[in-house]
Amino acid sequence: MRALWGLVGIIAAVVCSMAIAAGIEGSAKRSGFDFMTPETQALQADDMSNPGMLWVLQGEQLWQQSEGRADVACAGCHGDASQTMRGVATRYPAFDEATGRPIDLAGRINSCRGERQQAEPLTPESDALLALTAYVTHQSRGMPITPAIDARLAPFRDNGRRLFQSRIGQLDLSCASCHDDNWGKRLGGSVMPQAHPTGYPLYRLEWQTVGSLQRRLRNCMIGVRAEPFAFGAPELVDLELHLMERARGLRVETPAVRP
Amino acid sequence: MMRTACLAVAGLLLAASSGACEEAGSYVVTGDAIMEPLVGGKGDPARGAALISDRQRSLCTLCHSGPFPDAHLHGTLAPDLTGVGARLLEGQIRLRVVDMKRLVPNTIMPSYYRIAEEEGRRVATAWRSKPILTGADIEDIVAYLTTLKG
Numbered sequence: 001m002r003a004l005w006g007l008v009g010i011i012a013a014v015v016c017s018m019a020i021a022a023g024i025e026g027s028a029k030r031s032g033f034d035f036m037t038p039e040t041q042a043l044q045a046d047d048m049s050n051p052g053m054l055w056v057l058q059g060e061q062l063w064q065q066s067e068g069r070a071d072v073a074c075a076g077c078h079g080d081a082s083q084t085m086r087g088v089a090t091r092y093p094a095f096d097e098a099t100g101r102p103i104d105l106a107g108r109i110n111s112c113r114g115e116r117q118q119a120e121p122l123t124p125e126s127d128a129l130l131a132l133t134a135y136v137t138h139q140s141r142g143m144p145i146t147p148a149i150d151a152r153l154a155p156f157r158d159n160g161r162r163l164f165q166s167r168i169g170q171l172d173l174s175c176a177s178c179h180d181d182n183w184g185k186r187l188g189g190s191v192m193p194q195a196h197p198t199g200y201p202l203y204r205l206e207w208q209t210v211g212s213l214q215r216r217l218r219n220c221m222i223g224v225r226a227e228p229f230a231f232g233a234p235e236l237v238d239l240e241l242h243l244m245e246r247a248r249g250l251r252v253e254t255p256a257v258r259p
Numbered sequence: 260m261m262r263t264a265c266l267a268v269a270g271l272l273l274a275a276s277s278g279a280c281e282e283a284g285s286y287v288v289t290g291d292a293i294m295e296p297l298v299g300g301k302g303d304p305a306r307g308a309a310l311i312s313d314r315q316r317s318l319c320t321l322c323h324s325g326p327f328p329d330a331h332l333h334g335t336l337a338p339d340l341t342g343v344g345a346r347l348l349e350g351q352i353r354l355r356v357v358d359m360k361r362l363v364p365n366t367i368m369p370s371y372y373r374i375a376e377e378e379g380r381r382v383a384t385a386w387r388s389k390p391i392l393t394g395a396d397i398e399d400i401v402a403y404l405t406t407l408k409g
Contacts, residue, residue, distance in 0.1 A: 166379065170386040171318075171369045182367070186335040188314060188321040226381040 024180065024194055024246070031250055032193035032258055035184070040205070044257035052134065052203040052255025055127070055210045059135025062128060068119030074132070077116060081139050089137040089252060091148045093241050102156050104237050106133045106212060124231035130210050134201045137254040144251055145198070147244045156234075160242030163235060169226030175239075178220075190259065196247040197240065199256020206259065213240060285394075286372075291362060292350030297372065297394035307403030310396060317392060317400065322368070326407065337368065344407040353401050356392075372397060 024030075033041060047053050063074045063081055078084045089105055096103035096111070103111065109132050110121045122129035147153075164175045178187070179195035186192065200213040207215075214236045218228035229235045286293050296302070311319045312327045324333035325340035343352065354361065359368040371391045375382050392400075 168379075168381045170375050170382050170391060172375050172380070173367060173369075177367045182336050186333075188334050189332040192336075221381075222383070225383050225386045227383045 024183070029196070029247070029250060030183075030194055031196055031198045031253065033199070033253060033256065035191040035193050036257075036259060040257055040259055044199075044253070050203070050255060050257060052201070052210055052257060055131045055134040055201065055203075056138045056255055058127065059131035059133070059138075062132050063135060068113065068117030070116060070118045072117055074112070077112075081136065085136050085139040087140050087143055089140040089254070090143050090146050093153075093237050093244070094148055095150050095152045101234060102153055102237050102241055104213075104240050105136060106214075107232065107237070109133060109136065125212060125215060127210075130201045130212060133212065134210065134255050137201070137252065140252045141254060142251055144249050145244055145247050147241070147248060153241060156238045157241040157245055159235075160238035160240070163239050164242050168221065169224030171224040173224045175220065195243065196250050197243045198247060198250050199253040199258065201254065202256040202258055204258045210255065213243075286357065288354060288361065289350070291354060292348065293353040293357060294350040296398050297353070297357070298398060299395065302395070302398030302400070302402035304399070304403040304406055307399035307401070310392075310400055311403060317396070318369070319400075340404065340407060342407060342409045344405040345409050349401060349405045352404050353397070356397050356400060 033044065036044075043049055043051075060081075066073045066076070075081070092108070093102040093104040094108070095101075096108070098111070106124070106129055109129065113119045114121055122132075167174045167177070175195065178192055183192050183194045197213050200216070201210045203210050204216075214231055217236055217239055218231070221228040286297055287295065308327075310317050311325075312329070314320060314332070319340075320327055320329075320333050322334040322337040323340050324330065324335065325343075327333070347355070355368075357372040358370040359366045360370050360373075369391055372394065374388060374390055377387070
């Protein structure tokens with residue numbers, strides 16, 4: 001009997017340490033969608049009213065459009081996105097051989113633009129980059145997030161977790177202070193979500209436009225009065241890696257709608 | 260629950276430093292309180308009431324609810340401040356606003372009268388090297404909170 005309790009204790013300890021290491025586990029894991037009002041949920045759920053679909057449609061056109069000195073379209077190399085891009089977003093950020101570090105989907109799109117199309121990079125948060133990223137990610141809508149098992153990513157993901165748990169800014173709060181320890185409660189008028197990157201790029205009512213995950217992360221940093229990392233900074237990609245691992249199993253919603 | 264934990268820790272500190280007063284910046288902590296005003300004399304409770312509800316400057320109602328305007332915009336991350344003036348003495352309220360981390364080291368409540376250590380904190384330029392609120396601001400807030408008797 002005593003041995004049995006000992007075993008229970010060990011299992012409990014292991015489960016607890018897993019929860020601490022990975023954030024929120026199993027059935028407690030919730031998309032930001034679950035914390036929204038029924039009205040905002042309905043806006044996301046109906047493709048005819050979801051404003052993010054305009055970016056997806058624009059992305060579909062850009063996918064077909066020849067660009068750069070190579071005068072080739074994304075479709076020229078990748079063909080039908082509904083076949084070739086299906087599931088891709090569920091495993092990004094991925095390891096980039098050229099730079100020896102992880103690259104996110106927007107970064108990959110820009111690197112294809114530079115290397116293959118021989119065109120100028122698209123600027124962060126430009127409609128064109130958001131549209132292409134939304135279109136590619138949309139091909140994985142409904143599929144579970146399944147980060148790549150790639151040992152080369154581990155140190156970067158660990159750095160992302162460290163950043164997630166570090167207190168920053170004049171308010172001296174970490175991402176974890178809010179999103180691991182206090183999700184479901186209210187910060188002012190907003191319900192605190194668990195910070196799962198399930199819907200990006202997404203249409204945020206407050207922005208009145210579509211924005212990237214990096215824009216969201218920068219907003220949270222500005223909120224605690226910290227100097228945000230620049231768009232494309234390696235630290236933001238490391239944070240994205242950690243967030244995707246934390247969200248493993250949740251389904252891609254792009255284009256989501258958020259308040 | 261939160262409040263019990265907070266009081267328990269305060270009790271420990273009180274026991275550890277009983278009788279002794281410590282210097283911390285420009286104020287003196289006695290047990291779980293700062294007895295003397297941070298600056299000048301008594302604060303202005305009317306200014307304090309306005310400041311508490313200022314969501315950009317004091318941020319208090321992002322986390323706390325209480326007898327303040329716009330209840331639907333009050334957060335639920337922290338204890339309700341209704342009746343705080345009956346639960347805590349003026350000096351105890353002052354220390355909690357100045358530096359809650361002294362009582363609850365892992366708290367999410369910002370230390371309003373402490374300059375965040377720069378190292379790795381990435382404090383944005385506009386906020387660097389200054390406390391969140393001035394001593395006079397904090398005295399106004401303390402003066403107001405002591406009036407909340409129930």
